Amino acid sequence: MLKWGIAGTGQIARAFALALNRAENCRACGVAGRRAEKAAAFAAEHRVERAYSSVEQMCADPEIEAVYVCPPHPFHAEWARCALKQGKHVLCEKPMALGMEEIHEMQRLAREQGVLLLEGYMYRCHPQTAKLVELLKAGAVGRVRSVEGAFSFRSEFNPASRLFDPALGGGAIWDIGGYPLSMANLVAAASSGNAPVRPERLEAVGVWAENGIDLLSTALVCYPAGIVGRLTVSLTSTEDNSLRIYGEGGKIVVPDPWVCDRVNPPQGRILLTRSGEAAEVIEVPCDRTSFTLEAEYFASLAAQGKTDAVFPVMSAAETVLQNELLQEWERKAAGK
Ligand SMILES: NC(=O)c1ccc[n+]([C@@H]2O[C@H](COP(=O)([O-])OP(=O)(O)OC[C@H]3O[C@@H](n4cnc5c(N)ncnc54)[C@H](OP(=O)(O)O)[C@@H]3O)[C@@H](O)[C@H]2O)c1
Known part of the structure; x- marks a missing residue:
């Protein structure tokens, strides 16, 4: 315990x-x-x-x-x-x-x-994420060419809320940009050898509030293996938050990639469409929330005396890459 x-x-x-x-x-x-x-x-x-x-x-x-x-x-x-x-x-x-x-x-x-x-990043501990990695590694859609993800919701502007207050780290990129970004990193890593893969290029645009926090932003990343990521965050509108991965041999859609439900264990569901075939629905049953899975995983590592996580859970090296890229995303979106 x-x-x-x-x-x-x-x-x-x-x-x-x-x-x-x-x-x-x-x-x-x-x-x-x-x-x-x-x-x-x-x-x-x-x-x-x-x-x-x-x-x-x-x-x-x-x-x-x-x-x-x-x-x-x-x-x-x-x-x-x-x-x-x-x-x-x-x-x-x-x-x-x-x-x-x-x-x-x-x-x-x-x-x-x-x-x-x-x-x-609790979604990394959910079996849906493990199943997604398994499919990518098995070449379910062939060579992966692009990944499209968003984390977005409409929140009324409230300068006192941590989401909108610059002194509390407000802004979409730092609060939720890590989700689509880490997912693109995961897809790139799963398509090579699991180690973090640094994109060759990152470009971004964004919309800022008058108090200087970013409200809405899209980043484009390009990985050395020729995978392009299209990543969106928004605090102003709820967009399509599903994950779409396109390969040379088909596409994968994950309707609820972030599995954030904090009360009911979110059930995993992946839609796999191989080119020329009907979509296959892959159910990934789960009896715990992502937060319980994260706590249990962490406790099991601690009990074994381990000091780092194993892919697809975020390792220390991936945390470094992730946060460097978030800084770059914010800088590029601000036109700097
Ligand atoms: N993994 C996820 O799914 C997920 C989801 C939501 C948030 N988060 C992360 O969790 C963190 C907290 O988010 P939250 O939504 O729980 O925030 P929150 O509801 O606003 O709670 C923030 C907590 O920090 C305390 N706090 C300490 N110093 C503070 C200060 N100077 N100003 C304001 N609050 C201060 C607050 O104290 P009082 O109670 O005294 O106000 C409160 O207990 C964020 O970094 C966010 O990225 C993660």
């Missing part, structure tokens, strides 16, 4: 507490936030054993073995460092940090302490 502390009391902290309560090899031992009363109420509501009045206090508790870091993006690095310095394993929400220096520092601390540090 991995004994977890949750660093944050917001909406994703709630989803993760629910996930821990359903995970076989995890225990929700602690929760900490910036307000003691909120942490205490969270603990009572989500069957978490103890509440702390600060993240520092929770990280100093020798019983806590792993910390789930989930404040707004600009605070990820500081809270994760606090946990890593105390020798805790860390599952850090995406994006791991907003600056590469911070990510390198976090990874260095994790190496020094011999602990696990992973970035939380």
